[in-house]
Amino acid sequence: MNSIYNKLAPKGGATSTSTGWLLLIGVILIAANLRAPLTSVGPLIETIRADLSISNTLAGLITTIPLIAFALLSPLVPKLARRFGMSPVLFGALVLLIIGIVIRSAWNIGSLLLGTFILGLAISICNVLMPSLIKAKYPLKIGIMIGVYSVAMNLSGAIASGISVPFANQMGLGWKGSLGIWGILAFVTLLFWIPQLRGQQQKAKIMTSNEKQTNLWKSPLAWQVTVFMGLQSMIFYVVIAWLPDILKTQGISADSSGWILSLMQLALLPITFIMPIVAARMKNQVSLMIVTWLFFFTGIVGLLSGNHLVLLWAILIGIGAGCSFSLAMTLFGLRTSNARDAAELSGMSQSVGYLLAALGPTLFGYLHDLSNGWNVPLIVLLVITCFLLISGIASGRNRLIGE
Secondary structure (H helix, E strand, C coil), rough: CCHHHHHHHCCCCCCCCCHHHHHHHHHHHHCCCCCCCHHCCCCHHHHHHHHHCHHHHHHHHHHHHHHHHHHHHHHHHHHHHHHHCHHHHHHHHHHHHHHHHHHEEEECHHHHHHHHHHHEEEEEEHHHEEEEEEEHHHHCHHHHHHHHHHHHHHHHHHHHHHHHHHCCCCCHHHHHHHHHCHHHHHHHHHHHHCCCCCCCCCCCCCCCCCCCCCCHHHHHHHHHHHHHHHHHHHHHHHHHHHHHHHHHHCCCCCHHHHHHHHHHHCCCCCCCCCHHHHHHHHHCHHHHHHHHHHHHHHHHHHHCCCCHHHHHHHHHHHHHHHHHHHHHHHHHHHHCCCHHHHHHHHHHHHHHHHHHHHHEEEEEEHHHHHHHCCCCHHHHHHHHHHHHHHHHHHCCCCCCCCC
């Protein structure tokens, strides 16, 4: 255990082993809260749609609303962290997450949409600050810590996808109870994060007076990272929202579709751990971008073929999603020279990027309604992967923002 801690210990000789372990556990638990409240929706979308009598377009909005929240709040998060400190802001985000989960499961379509927006705001705060926290606390271990962070996030997302339908049906919780159980995880995380509030003032952690400020909005490299972040997010959230429905049209049951979605996310776990470590050790990440695109492209073409290898195609898409997400998170640290710029780049990328991604689920639901099938939406998704490749190659070159 000590050898594991030594590899993952935060920067700072004065940090005690117990404090270091609490920080590590806190990072892992926060990561676990960032996907599960979202991925639990996809397998239940048909049940929600039938229960509330809503269209595919409105059902897609349930997945899109958190992305809109990400886009709206992300640029403001670094400012909140500079004002109040990273740990207190993350604590507040966990409180907000619990409130959002409870409201989402409380009443009707109105509370569903409102609660989804609130939990989206909470997840947005964590999304922006966690890469910056990792760069500040683990500056020499960015690759391995982003790997740990990514695995925790995607593992919880995979579990959520797999258990949503059984919890709703076999355990009799209904879709509201199945979505509401994730408030328990958020509450446990809140308790573990309390020690980070004691005796720590982190207001200057992400911006100090002697650091040169960079206008990221005028940086071509920052925009390339942002586009890559947005497109990989769009692909992921489209798949999370609509893969169960796509599989249903191919004769696969709701339970099986949920587990295929879960296995897709489990399959990406090894790559989400390995990819940041490999990327951090490479001079540039262009070759990794090409490999990522090949996984996406092959998997989507396989889904279009409509044959019986749906599990294989889903796994390939999942591996592509794991590669692209891990690369995006790693780029926040690799393309910046300090934690402040990492937070600013994370905020910019997740604001503009998720605004782009927010178009995905609703647009693809609309395309499905318009074309009365999934072939046209999947062809559009193939085109999007090509733009992902272009932005990935551009952002994968060995440069720093501000150079």
